[in-house]
Amino acid sequence: GENVEQHPSTLxxxxxxxxxxxxTYSDSASNYFPWxxxxxxxxxxxxxxxxxxxxxxxxxxxxxxxxxxxxxFSLHITETQPEDSAVYFCAASFGGSYIPTFGRGTSLxxxx
Amino acid sequence: GAGVSxxxxxxxxxxxxxxxxxxxxISGHTALYWYRQSLGQGLEFLIYFQGNSxxxxxxxxSDRFSAERTGGSVSTLTIQRTQQEDSAVYLCASSLxxxGHRYAGEQFFGPGTRLTVL
Numbered sequence: 001g002e003n004v005e006q007h008p009s010t011l012x013x014x015x016x017x018x019x020x021x022x023x024t025y026s027d028s029a030s031n032y033f034p035w036x037x038x039x040x041x042x043x044x045x046x047x048x049x050x051x052x053x054x055x056x057x058x059x060x061x062x063x064x065x066x067x068x069x070x071x072x073f074s075l076h077i078t079e080t081q082p083e084d085s086a087v088y089f090c091a092a093s094f095g096g097s098y099i100p101t102f103g104r105g106t107s108l109x110x111x112x
Numbered sequence: 113g114a115g116v117s118x119x120x121x122x123x124x125x126x127x128x129x130x131x132x133x134x135x136x137x138i139s140g141h142t143a144l145y146w147y148r149q150s151l152g153q154g155l156e157f158l159i160y161f162q163g164n165s166x167x168x169x170x171x172x173x174s175d176r177f178s179a180e181r182t183g184g185s186v187s188t189l190t191i192q193r194t195q196q197e198d199s200a201v202y203l204c205a206s207s208l209x210x211x212g213h214r215y216a217g218e219q220f221f222g223p224g225t226r227l228t229v230l
Contacts, residue, residue, distance in 0.1 A: 034218060043203065043221040044155070089155065098143050098207070099168055100219065104154040 002027040004092050006103025014111050019080050021106045023090035024072040030092040033066060033073045034100065039086045047088075048075070080110045114138070116222035118204050124228045125194055133189040133225045137206030144187050145219065146179060147203045155203070161187060194229045201226050 003026040013019050023033075031052035036044040050057045050064045050073065057064050061080075066073040073092075077084055087107050091100035117136045125131050137144050146158040157171040161181045172178070176194075181187040191198055205219040 032217075036219075036221075043223050044219075045221070046218045049218065098162070099145070099157065099160050102155045102157075 002030060002092055002094075002101040004090060004101045004103045006090050006106060008106060009104065010107045010109070012109045012111065013080055015080060015082060017080055019077045019084070019108055019110075021075045021088055021090070021108070022072060023074070023092070023103050024070075025092040025101070026071065027092070027094065028068075028071065029094045031094050032092070032100075033064070034091050035064060035075050036089045036091070037086045038089065038105075044089060077108075080108075082110050082112050084108060085110045116204060116206055116220050118202075118222040118225050120225055121223065122226045122228075124230065126230050127196060128193055130190065130192045131194055131227065133191075133202050133204075133227070135187045135189070135204030135206075135222055137185065137187070137204070138220055139185075141206035141208055141220070142184065143207045144181060145205045145207075146187070146189050147205065148173075148200045149203055149224070150200045158189070158202075191227075194227075196229045199227055199229045 004023055006023045011019055034049035035047050037047045038044040048059050048062050048064050050066050055066055061078050063076045087105045089105050090103040093100035119134045142163055144161040148156040159166055159179050160168045163184045164181050176192045179189045201224040203224045204222040207217045207219045
């Protein structure tokens with residue numbers, strides 16, 4: 001089955017800095033890669049996703065890049081703010097199997 | 113419309129008792145998922161429903177865990193003879209993962225049920 005590795009497990013940055021979280025996946029058939037943000041005590045919520053037919057997607061301060069050859073994808077957050085502090089989960093799945101495989105999460109801490 | 117709801121929000125039980133956790137998915141969502149999240153940990157997949165059937169039960173940790181879904185809507189996760197290691201937040205999610213679609217879709221999570229087994 002699919003295996004998703006996520007790094008780092010913890011990331012501490014200063015407000016205004018950029019943050020990058022990386023994930024690798026094992027199944028070349030995976031074609032959908034969402035990122036979820038989970039604030040303390042809250043439910044996970046989708047913040048951005050990318051499908052295998054594109055290499056990059058941006059939404060304001062967040063972007064996701066996908067390298068299908070190397071089987072890795074990354075989340076980029078620019079101009080970080082304290083409210084970006086949360087746990088971020090990457091996931092990978094493919095059509096025909098609707099069960100995403102999640103990474104173990106990255107705890108992002110943005111210091112004011 | 114309304115999002116995914118779960119009940120109860122908190123459940124405290126004694127070791128050995130049975131518990132039932134309920135999930136109301138978003139109307140029209142055919143796919144429903146149960147996850148377990150221990151404190152500070154990731155999302156542990158438990159079971160997936162497509163309509164009323166469960167094509168993947170591989171994540172259920174033991175035969176004390178079972179789940180059902182009726183009418184393609186509400187789902188119940190039952191844990192029998194609870195143990196202290198069952199203490200966690202149980203999250204439900206739903207999505208429009210229709211059969212035949214090329215891509216899986218966004219999952220919408222409920223607020224979770226925090227289960228504490230004393």
